[in-house]
Amino acid sequence: MSNYVYYPGCSQQVAARAYDVSCRKVSQTLGMELQEIDDWNCCGATEYFSLNALPAYSLVARNLALAAKHDVPELMASCSACYLNLRKTDDKMGDYPKINDQVNQALKAGGVDYEP
Amino acid sequence: MVDDSNGRSFYERVMEATPGGETLALCLQCGTCGGSCPSGPDMDSTPRRLFAMVSANMEDEVLKSNAPWFCVSCYYCVTRCPQEIPITDIMYTLKRMAVAKGQYHEDSHVDFSNTFIGAVERYGRSFELGLATRHYLTHKPLSMVTNPGSTIGKGAMALSMLSKGRLSLTPERINNMPQLTAILAEAKRIAAKEEIV
Numbered sequence: 273m274s275n276y277v278y279y280p281g282c283s284q285q286v287a288a289r290a291y292d293v294s295c296r297k298v299s300q301t302l303g304m305e306l307q308e309i310d311d312w313n314c315c316g317a318t319e320y321f322s323l324n325a326l327p328a329y330s331l332v333a334r335n336l337a338l339a340a341k342h343d344v345p346e347l348m349a350s351c352s353a354c355y356l357n358l359r360k361t362d363d364k365m366g367d368y369p370k371i372n373d374q375v376n377q378a379l380k381a382g383g384v385d386y387e388p
Numbered sequence: 389m390v391d392d393s394n395g396r397s398f399y400e401r402v403m404e405a406t407p408g409g410e411t412l413a414l415c416l417q418c419g420t421c422g423g424s425c426p427s428g429p430d431m432d433s434t435p436r437r438l439f440a441m442v443s444a445n446m447e448d449e450v451l452k453s454n455a456p457w458f459c460v461s462c463y464y465c466v467t468r469c470p471q472e473i474p475i476t477d478i479m480y481t482l483k484r485m486a487v488a489k490g491q492y493h494e495d496s497h498v499d500f501s502n503t504f505i506g507a508v509e510r511y512g513r514s515f516e517l518g519l520a521t522r523h524y525l526t527h528k529p530l531s532m533v534t535n536p537g538s539t540i541g542k543g544a545m546a547l548s549m550l551s552k553g554r555l556s557l558t559p560e561r562i563n564n565m566p567q568l569t570a571i572l573a574e575a576k577r578i579a580a581k582e583e584i585v
Binding site (some may be wrong): 282286316364380381 | 555
């Protein structure tokens with residue numbers, strides 16, 4: 273049995289609900305235990321990065337910070353847009369110390385932090 | 389060609405505002421990006437041409453181009469670019485620059501982004517029904533008269549989705565909204581102070 277932190281994303285709560293249902297079923301069959309991130313928020317889709325970059329990274333980073341609290345190393349997102357934003361934020365925070373510092377400064381205002 | 393107060397050209401500002409943007413200088417003008425783009429036929433300039441315009445510092449023409457707004461963030465161009473230019477991220481940069489200068493090609497795309505983000509900042513989650521209705525009423529208010537068939541079709545689809553639990557009439561709200569609000573407020577404060585594009 274392998275454990276994953278799971279980020280479903282907003283669409284899978286409503287319009288793409290069928291995808292969430294099948295994703296959870298398939299994971300069960302494959303012996304994967306999914307732990308949904310506690311109190312996750314929207315990834316910002318393509319919209320936030322079109323308007324304001326730092327809040328966009330910070331929005332995603334809150335999810336990464338909450339996911340890290342689960343103490344399970346692998347994070348899974350079934351929606352490709354959510355996956356891209358999570359991966360992009362993790363990558364850019366890891367590659368660019370300035371982005372990492374600024375995002376963590378914003379996260380600190382909410383009492384959390386994230387190490388990419 | 390207008391340089392900013394620090395004497396930086398448009399080309400330099402685009403590269404600076406994009407992580408990995410310095411690779412734009414390596415563009416070969418091979419056109420693989422435009423040839424791969426599913427939205428290419430709808431764009432007034434393909435990414436290849438747009439990047440030539442960026443390097444020529446044609447700021448007004450670039451910011452008014454519809455190309456960044458037609459980018460669907462599929463990243464196909466990025467995976468195929470032989471120079472590993474973060475094309476999608478440059479498109480995001482150009483959108484932010486256009487919004488900051490109020491120079492975008494038309495307002496419906498920007499309004500859509502603002503309405504989407506408005507719900508996220510209020511509830512922590514997106515709200516599809518609110519987004520669709522508000523956007524429709526703002527940008528196609530007469531569609532019930534001009535295109536009743538389409539309106540009835542959309543209504544029927546909404547009812548069908550509603551009956552299957554695939555449409556919510558009320559937004560979902562995260563528990564710790566004060567935390568998210570504090571994070572976003574601080575991020576906006578830093579972005580304004582550091583003049584991050």
